[in-house]
Amino acid sequence: MEIVITGRHTQIKQKFRDVVDSKMNRVTAIAPDTQRIQIVVSHEGNPRLADTAKRVEITVIAGSTVVRAEASNADEFSALDMALDKLTLRLRRTRDRRKDHRRGYAPVPLEAGHEVPPSEETADIEGDVDVENSPEAAVASELAPGESVEVQVGDTPIVIRRKLHVAEPMSIDEALYEMELIGHDFFLFVNKATNRPSVVYHRHGWSYGVFEIDTPENVKKEQEAREEHEA
Known part of the structure; x- marks a missing residue:
């Protein structure tokens, strides 16, 4: 070790x-x-x-x-x-x-949530990359897996940090497992059941929530596909 x-x-x-x-x-x-x-x-x-x-x-x-x-x-x-x-x-x-x-443990059911708690910023041990001092540059720059950029907005104390993390899609139960491992109140992942960016998070006590994001265009396409299939 x-x-x-x-x-x-x-x-x-x-x-x-x-x-x-x-x-x-x-x-x-x-x-x-x-x-x-x-x-x-x-x-x-x-x-x-x-x-x-x-x-x-x-x-x-x-x-x-x-x-x-x-x-x-x-x-x-x-x-x-x-x-x-x-x-x-x-x-x-x-x-x-x-x-x-x-032993066949059944995971705790999730309740649909509407709010995601603010992210808990954690310092990386290595891999930070300094770029041009503008938020636009931080968003527009190309990143390699594991690489990150951090810029300060003008003369303000605001700092924007962006990192590319490559991960395989996972189930909600697997995302909860990962969240508990790293000790965060939330965990961002790609739901392999829906292929949508999703977040699981602590609500209160032993209750959890899940928040999914999609575009209006994709939602409309899925609705049309369901209606066509039912017709």
């Missing part, structure tokens, strides 16, 4: 690396097939945010499965413990869910 620790605006001390090595057995105990663990430690320089000055992000890669968790605290050791607690909980849910599927 490979452990990679990266610092952003901070140096990684050997003591922290030793603590990480001693605690990662919690991960392998739950997910013995773990191949790589990526840890990113970030420092917030604003003194008003001293209580959350250190942020630790942990990403576990086990085959095609990716599980993430992050936490912030006054020091990197406390943030590591908090992030690790979240991570192990998600790993256990993943393990239990696999057992449930083998």
